[in-house]
Amino acid sequence: MSGVEESDDMMRCASCGIVAGVDDIKLMKCTACKLVRYCGVKCQKDHRPQHKQACKKRAAELRDEILFKQTESTHRGDCPICCLPLSIDPDKSTLMSCCCKLICDGCDCANVRREVREKLDRKCPFCRHPVPKSEEEFKRNILRRIKANDPVAIRQMGGYCNQEGDYDGAIEYFKKAAGLGDLGAHYELSVMYREGKGVEKDDKKAVHHLEQAAIGGVPFARHNLGIIENRDGRMDRATKHFIIAAKLGYDNSMKTVKEGFKGGLVSKEDFAAALRGHQAAIDATKSPQRDEAELARKL
Incomplete structure (x- = not known):
């Protein structure tokens, strides 16, 4: 089928055949496959039996185009101090609870050396907030960031809940963080669904969250x-x-x-x-x- 013919088809309702622009009719695309248009919900429902197979096939193709696209960088991004990509090894960077920024060990160590040399109190190398002196203070900082709707802090709290066996709480935090675009939270949700922690085991949902994380660059x-x-x-x-x-x-x-x-x-x-x-x-x-x-x- 030529591009012109495809364009003509897309100007008609796939069910009733009405042409776009006639009597101010506006057509909507099938949201799953983008292959056809409809003048309304009724036509879309009526055409569903004929369209279902092609729709499912094309939707899977579109998903694969996104899924297998090479990402430019990992989900960890760049160190906000030196602007170099962060290592995917979590042991080579530090989460600052005051601002929820990941700082590479190189910048963190350079900051510590400067503070020791100048006899300064320990502060975050990014926001200059005093470094917490205890786990309790670290968590209080995280809670403040949660109030600011910081997805990293929300996911971090989900991790605490998970460690303590509060799986319902973990799921709640992970879902909220994932909804805000946190890729690590998508990965954590995949684990929860795979293992049935806080939710019923669901392999499809586990794979879905793995895919979301992978698309964002979680190796x-x-x-x-x-x-x-x-x-x-x-x-x-x-x-x-x-x-x-x-x-x-x-x-x-x-x-x-x-x-x-x-x-x-x-x-x-x-x-x-x-x-x-x-x-x-x-x-x-x-x-x-x-x-x-x-x-x-x-x-």
Whole structure:
């Protein structure tokens, strides 16, 4: 079908055939597939039996276009001090409860050295708020950020609830944070639905939240999707997930891609691209300050 014919079809109601613009009729797209238009809800319902299969197929294609698009960076973003990408290793950055900013260890250590040298009190390197002296004070800061509707703080409180066995509370906080766009909360929800904590076990919802996290650049969510696809025998899809996660710097995915290459499941070109992307992602997170912090941590 040509582009003109497709355009003509999109100007007509798929059910009754009325043309857009006639008697001020405005057509609405099928929200799932975007393939057809309707003049109203009744026509959409009447046409549903004929359209259902094509709609489902196209909706899945649109979802895959989003799902398998290579993200530019991970969900952790950049350090707000040095502006370099944060490592995907959570041990290499610190959450400041006062402002809920993730600060890389390099900037945190540089700030500590300056404060020691100048005999200053410990303060957040970003907002300069005094660093909490206890876990209780840390939580009070988090609660203040929750009042400001900070999704990171809300997810953090969900984590506390989860650790304490308050799964209902954890689900409430994770859902709110996910609704505000927090990708880590989507990942946490996938775990809750997979394990049935605070909710009934639901594999479809678990995968949905994994996908939302993966789309946003959470590499371990992407890796887990690859494991699921591999388990279900969809190796092409699994390989795509592993390659994308590897290019985000995720070591486990890189190892899996390497094993796939050895086993003939990954092409030489895809393996080389994954290897280059993996190294580039890691190199982008390096700096002399971070190397010094890493060395100090090992001593």
